[in-house]
Amino acid sequence: MIAQEISGGRFVRQPNRFTDTITADGSSGYPAEPGRYRLFVSYACPWAHRTLIVRRLLGLEAAIGVGVVDPIRDERGWRFPERDEVTGAVFLSELYLSSDPSFEGRYTVPCVWDTVTERLVTNDYPKITTMFETEFAAHHRAGAPDLYPAELRLEIDALNEVVFTTVNNGVYKAGFATAQDAYEEAFDALFETLDRLEERLAGRRYLFGDRVTEADVRLYPTLARFDAVYYSHFKCNLRRLVDYPNLWAYARDLYAIPAFGGTTDFDHIKRHYYGTHPHINPSGVVPKGPAMDWTAPHGRAHLGTG
Amino acid sequence: MIAQEISGGRFVRQPNRFTDTITADGSSGYPAEPGRYRLFVSYACPWAHRTLIVRRLLGLEAAIGVGVVDPIRDERGWRFPERDEVTGAVFLSELYLSSDPSFEGRYTVPCVWDTVTERLVTNDYPKITTMFETEFAAHHRAGAPDLYPAELRLEIDALNEVVFTTVNNGVYKAGFATAQDAYEEAFDALFETLDRLEERLAGRRYLFGDRVTEADVRLYPTLARFDAVYYSHFKCNLRRLVDYPNLWAYARDLYAIPAFGGTTDFDHIKRHYYGTHPHINPSGVVPKGPAMDWTAPHGRAHLGTG
Numbered sequence: 001m002i003a004q005e006i007s008g009g010r011f012v013r014q015p016n017r018f019t020d021t022i023t024a025d026g027s028s029g030y031p032a033e034p035g036r037y038r039l040f041v042s043y044a045c046p047w048a049h050r051t052l053i054v055r056r057l058l059g060l061e062a063a064i065g066v067g068v069v070d071p072i073r074d075e076r077g078w079r080f081p082e083r084d085e086v087t088g089a090v091f092l093s094e095l096y097l098s099s100d101p102s103f104e105g106r107y108t109v110p111c112v113w114d115t116v117t118e119r120l121v122t123n124d125y126p127k128i129t130t131m132f133e134t135e136f137a138a139h140h141r142a143g144a145p146d147l148y149p150a151e152l153r154l155e156i157d158a159l160n161e162v163v164f165t166t167v168n169n170g171v172y173k174a175g176f177a178t179a180q181d182a183y184e185e186a187f188d189a190l191f192e193t194l195d196r197l198e199e200r201l202a203g204r205r206y207l208f209g210d211r212v213t214e215a216d217v218r219l220y221p222t223l224a225r226f227d228a229v230y231y232s233h234f235k236c237n238l239r240r241l242v243d244y245p246n247l248w249a250y251a252r253d254l255y256a257i258p259a260f261g262g263t264t265d266f267d268h269i270k271r272h273y274y275g276t277h278p279h280i281n282p283s284g285v286v287p288k289g290p291a292m293d294w295t296a297p298h299g300r301a302h303l304g305t306g
Numbered sequence: 307m308i309a310q311e312i313s314g315g316r317f318v319r320q321p322n323r324f325t326d327t328i329t330a331d332g333s334s335g336y337p338a339e340p341g342r343y344r345l346f347v348s349y350a351c352p353w354a355h356r357t358l359i360v361r362r363l364l365g366l367e368a369a370i371g372v373g374v375v376d377p378i379r380d381e382r383g384w385r386f387p388e389r390d391e392v393t394g395a396v397f398l399s400e401l402y403l404s405s406d407p408s409f410e411g412r413y414t415v416p417c418v419w420d421t422v423t424e425r426l427v428t429n430d431y432p433k434i435t436t437m438f439e440t441e442f443a444a445h446h447r448a449g450a451p452d453l454y455p456a457e458l459r460l461e462i463d464a465l466n467e468v469v470f471t472t473v474n475n476g477v478y479k480a481g482f483a484t485a486q487d488a489y490e491e492a493f494d495a496l497f498e499t500l501d502r503l504e505e506r507l508a509g510r511r512y513l514f515g516d517r518v519t520e521a522d523v524r525l526y527p528t529l530a531r532f533d534a535v536y537y538s539h540f541k542c543n544l545r546r547l548v549d550y551p552n553l554w555a556y557a558r559d560l561y562a563i564p565a566f567g568g569t570t571d572f573d574h575i576k577r578h579y580y581g582t583h584p585h586i587n588p589s590g591v592v593p594k595g596p597a598m599d600w601t602a603p604h605g606r607a608h609l610g611t612g
Contacts, residue, residue: 180592184594187594231538235591235594237593237596280588282585283484283585283586285485285486285541287541288489288494289541289544289545
């Protein structure tokens with residue numbers, strides 16, 4: 001967050017600067033060629049987390065390379081632990097500024113770099129996962145799930161919109177608020193949605209029945225960070241994830257899938273949030289808790305085949 | 307807390323300036339006369355909370371008057387909502403500085419004012435409750451409990467020492483730490499003691515069996531503030547109070563006693579901590595949660611007569 005994103009005590013997320021798209025037929029100028037693009041992520045960032053989950057679920061690891069930044073970000077923005085092996089960058093800002101020397105916003109992950117034209121194609125995180133799901137279909141592993149089935153897209157998009165506004169971005173609106181009323185509005189909307197999702201998951205294994213979809217991919221990163229960070233650091237403390245029996249079992253059910261659990265790094269998550277927001281946590285001290293057992297049996301197999 | 311109380315990233319609580327004592331026989335110069343002394347408290351402060359509990363348990367309401375400060379404290383220290391009706395003070399600092407013009411520390415509650423000599427007798431909070439229990443015995447209500455029985459004092463004092471160091475003051479050491487190691491040391495000691503208390507309370511209704519003692523009076527104020535404040539604001543987040551079945555039921559058992567529940571003001575508690583520590587919570591936003599049911603049945607009556 002930068003100061004420009006707070007207005008009247010409310011957090012207003014900046015627009016995404018790079019919105020080109022990679023297409024299967026190359027009509028956009030960016031054809032979906034294996035080995036051509038590099039995805040930059042942080043394990044801490046929930047928006048980047050989505051892209052890692054989808055890349056692994058679909059078996060795109062060989063087709064799309066990944067560069068991972070350090071969890072701790074200072075005023076210079078995201079940084080690589082060592083010089084990025086493909087682009088040679090030390091800071092993510094280098095890629096933003098070489099693509100657009102006039103860029104003045106926050107340098108965000110996820111973003112996708114084109115190694116041919118040597119520029120950023122997109123940092124438009126809501127579209128990166130669906131781009132992987134549709135435009136890269138020819139490169140999916142055999143038997144990869146259809147995360148964004150044509151017949152469900154309208155419903156998935158509608159649910160994603162509510163989840164984005166009140167949950168994914170809702171926790172940020174609560175945590176970054178500097179006005180009590182802006183905080184309370186975000187808090188109320190967040191828990192209203194979580195209560196509804198808790199009911200929805202009582203009789204369904206995943207948000208759209210017995211198969212994982214893009215909707216699960218978008219909800220999970222927020223649930224994974226909820227008790228570790230958002231509950232305390234962002235003051236989202238009406239209830240913890242573990243106080244919702246269905247949501248908590250659902251989150252563990254997803255965690256047991258390698259694409260979800262294997263991309264979830266609680267150490268990066270905690271160190272990032274507590275170490276990167278001096279306006280919320282001036283001491284930079286990182287809490288040792290909470291005690292959570294993500295590998296406890298989820299008991300949801302009877303709800304669907306998965 | 308003031309900056310002088312942080313040393314090498316560690317919180318070191320200031321010594322108590324006023325340490326005179328009121329005595330039943332008047333040998334200290336301050337005889338235990340009903341109506342002579344005024345107790346100053348904040349409902350937010352755990353050290354002051356003790357004195358309110360004891361005053362009510364022992365029926366000392368008529369003998370010892372009370373002045374309550376505002377929950378929000380700024381750089382001028384505690385303030386009265388309106389001019390204190392007995393001393394005429396607007397700020398608690400006036401009573402400290404009229405008693406000792408050279409005083410430079412933090413103005414703390416609880417403290418006891420003598421209306422005859424017009425000075426502070428004591429702000430030595432560890433001794434105020436036992437002073438009410440022993441020196442004011444002639445003024446206790448008929449049938450008042452013996453909170454500090456002679457035959458248990460050594461054991462009560464020993465337990466209180468551990469509880470003070472690791473729990474009552476332990477949460478402050480965790481929350482005010484600016485160094486990770488100081489925080490973690492306080493955190494580990496805190497939860498080690500809570501784990502031991504959880505076991506101790508499995509077979510005993512109160513810390514010393516079937517009657518409430520000074521030990522319960524000292525533990526309760528920290529438990530009452532634990533999930534509402536210390537868990538998030540002071541990063542004491544391994545487990546919540548509600549995750550400890552015995553401690554949580556014990557806390558509700560005490561809450562059901564008017565001297566405990568009737569002196570517990572969650573609104574003052576939350577507004578005070580979140581509004582008074584800009585070095586921990588710069589925005590001053592007060593969390594709406596957590597959802598807790600302090601009046602749920604405690605189910606502990608079978609453990610003792612109470």
